[in-house]
């Protein structure tokens with residue numbers, strides 16, 4: 001018996017998991033054979049497992065430094081990474097706050113937004129969210145995320161938010177609802193996952209809607225928080241999902257692919273206005289937030305190596321090629337009557353299993369996952385949504401193996 005309590009795992013139902021021995025490229029080697037990592041190990045691996053440049057940066061930095069307190073001290077990996085991030089981020093973001101997970105980066109974003117309004121002398125605290133969103137599993141991030149079976153037990157602890165309908169088509173209903181709310185003049189921030197709602201089922205909406213929401217924020221002084229924890233670093237076919245809409249948020253959260261998936265790190269990028277609201281000789285305006293491992297130098301060096309790959313490699317061509325490879329295979333699945341709602345955003349492709357009854361629905365995901373595991377493919381459906389979100393180094397044969405495993409399924 002193992003002493004480990006695994007995440008999102010019902011131990012009463014699930015068999016003992018394969019044991020990982022090594023990772024490389026798009027592959028995870030286990031005691032039951034190799035697996036193609038078709039979900040980038042929960043969306044963190046970008047270039048590939050153990051990308052040499054990133055691992056070298058980790059080794060090199062670890063030979064010189066480990067964790068150091070980041071209040072009152074600074075170091076080159078954090079300084080250089082911050083500078084590189086600002087150069088690549090949507091325009092207007094000028095400050096980088098470090099933390100260690102996507103959830104924490106969102107908590108930081110929410111605190112920055114409320115701090116901004118309080119220190120601006122007109123406290124606003126209402127937060128608007130999009131129906132079906134996911135922003136993490138801490139109390140604050142669950143509060144701004146979709147309510148359901150995943151967090152029902154904690155509902156009494158969650159704060160209330162204003163929920164906008166998921167943007168369908170041209171998003172008119174969402175935009176109208178937001179305009180009405182924002183016009184009330186007390187909305188602090190809108191937080192959203194730009195373009196793709198990940199954990200909510202890889203639901204995709206139009207960049208024009210994102211641009212429309214940005215315009216409403218501008219009209220009513222509402223801060224826009226873009227949670228790019230999943231969508232950042234090329235997943236949607238551009239560096240940032242916000243780039244598709246040509247917009248910049250006031251606050252941007254990044255984690256997951258930030259270090260290429262090698263090691264935990266997160267950042268919250270803020271506009272100069274958000275920073276300046278906290279900038280004062282009055283200590284009460286200090287941004288009172290820290291994690292013990294803030295700006296871990298080894299993690300920052302890994303992220304810097306990841307960023308340098310973006311600068312050195314023809315990343316746009318690589319993303320475009322992967323998107324094309326995904327589209328070709330998705331078309332085959334879309335033609336299969338057992339599936340519906342085939343959709344794609346950049347490197348992410350998803351399809352829904354048609355399900356007749358709810359009991360089957362509860363079961364289909366885990367059974368499809370087990371089926372793929374036997375075929376050397378790691379997938380993890382979200383309910384009845386099967387999605388493929390691979391590392392960028394995956395080749396055509398590996399991607400065929402992934403989609404063929406899905407097509408081979410006989411229920």
Ligand SMILES: *Cc1c(COP(=O)(O)O)cnc(C)c1O
Pocket residue numbers: 101102103104106134135136137193198199227228229230231255256
């Ligand atoms: C995964 C995710 C988070 C949470 O990140 P963690 O590192 O798991 O805490 C937040 N927002 C989005 C959009 C995510 O996909």
